[in-house]
Amino acid sequence: MRVFPQNQWYVAAWSREVGRDLFARTICGEQIVFYRTLDGRVVALADRCVHRRYPLSLGTLRGDDLECGYHGFTYDCSGTCIQVPGQERVPRTARVRSYRVVEQANWIWVWIGEEAKADLAAVPDNHWLDDPGWTMIGGMAPLPARYQLLVDNLLDLSHETYLHAGFIGTPEVAATPIQTEVDHAEQVLRISRHMHGVECPPFYEKSTGFSTPVDRWQDIEYRPVCSYVLHSRIAPAGVLPGDAGGDTGAVHAKILYGITPETEHSTFDFWAVARDFALGDAEVSDFFERMNQEVVQQDVDALTLLERVIADEEKADAVSEHGRVQELSIAIDAGALAGRKMIREMLASPTPTS
Ligand SMILES: [Fe+2]
Missing domain, CATH: 2.102.10.10 (Rieske [2Fe-2S] iron-sulphur domain)
Known part of the structure; x- marks a missing residue:
């Protein structure tokens, strides 16, 4: 296969x-x-x-x-x-x-x-990385783990609460249910989490000047395997979205990932954050870069460890039946499981989607 x-x-x-x-x-x-x-x-x-x-x-x-x-x-x-x-x-x-x-x-x-x-x-849209209406920072982290682990990680943002506490994680991220939708015609997976009247995470508190409570939206658009865009919207609680482009009072960030397999057990984690506020502000850019580098590194460290765990278990003789631990999935995994299914279907398809 x-x-x-x-x-x-x-x-x-x-x-x-x-x-x-x-x-x-x-x-x-x-x-x-x-x-x-x-x-x-x-x-x-x-x-x-x-x-x-x-x-x-x-x-x-x-x-x-x-x-x-x-x-x-x-x-x-x-x-x-x-x-x-x-x-x-x-x-x-x-x-x-x-x-x-x-x-x-x-x-x-x-x-x-x-x-x-x-x-x-069919080249996925990444125009925010070169658009006068947005200011962007970004990098690439080599990840010694299979790409599926990074896909799982990015599609289930409830991990922000635990792995990225103090950065972008707040208790409400894990506590808020998600909506998942697969668009088979467009080969895109959409996962949304809309939080209302919640804590403003330090990442946004320092860069926007907003304080708790805020409305915080996370809308993921994932086009397997490589293209991931998280549309993030933050506004003081109660500010309603207006017409297209007229979302006065809210700020937006596009968190982009390019998930590129290198080998079966290594991946290039291309990451970028584009924002439509504090445009050209070098101090905010430095802050975003420092914060995001740490967030990416927290993921890289966790996934490096997971790769080792899984690779060891795959060596069939190395682990007895008693030592094997099966995965257990819950409601918040719906998005990531849909992503896995899309990738499985792409791999199995005799004439891959083009
Ligand atoms: Fe993460």
Whole structure:
């Protein structure tokens, strides 16, 4: 069975990570080398020379072409070999795979699957990361755990109350039931939690000036596997949402994650927070960055531990039947379980959704 859903866009890198230096990254088990052409376009090629499989990321850029650091096989941006040492004729089959990439609002997305099926219209929306109406901070945390654990984590925000107490967690997050809806046509999972007249978490108290009580909405839009957007709305209690764009008195944050599998047991946790208040305020940005880095690290630490627990249990002989602990799910797991089901269906589907 496949481990990574195919024919999907995955966040491969922040725009700032890819330049004129060769940049190697494994996405869904595929080794890829990224670079920019002289005019700034992003190129993604298989990171293995056709000759002796030497990583091309250890080679050298010659203009827009990539020369292998072992024997000098040279490839153009399409992955076609245009020069080999010691002979004029380049073997017709000498080409490395090239990947479709889209650079959009500070993220570089790569298509994993059949190149011919790459659907440019299906790149998930992340415009808040490059929009004059929003100020953004973000980073990437390498996570030594399978991607499903990060999906579980982000779809069940009740963990904020316990794992992120003192940051974004307050008692009401875990106490408030969620609404879950799967849109099969759009392949999107929506999970909502609307809290009214609740405690303002320190994260927002310091950055908005609001104080308890507040109305706090968390509306998740998840497009498996990679794209996660948490629409967060905070307002002094009782401020009602107006017409589109007219939500006077409320502030909004978009918490984005790009969940990108590296290998079966490791994941890139791309994270960003965009806000529509305190625009351009460096102090608030610094505060958000510090706070969010800690929140992400708390998740990374917990999931690293969980990966070890699960990987140990998967070694069938290592644990006796008595030592095995089954999962037990409750009402708040409805969202995360729906997410797992969507991913299971994508993996089982003979013609993956494109
Ligand atoms: Fe978390």
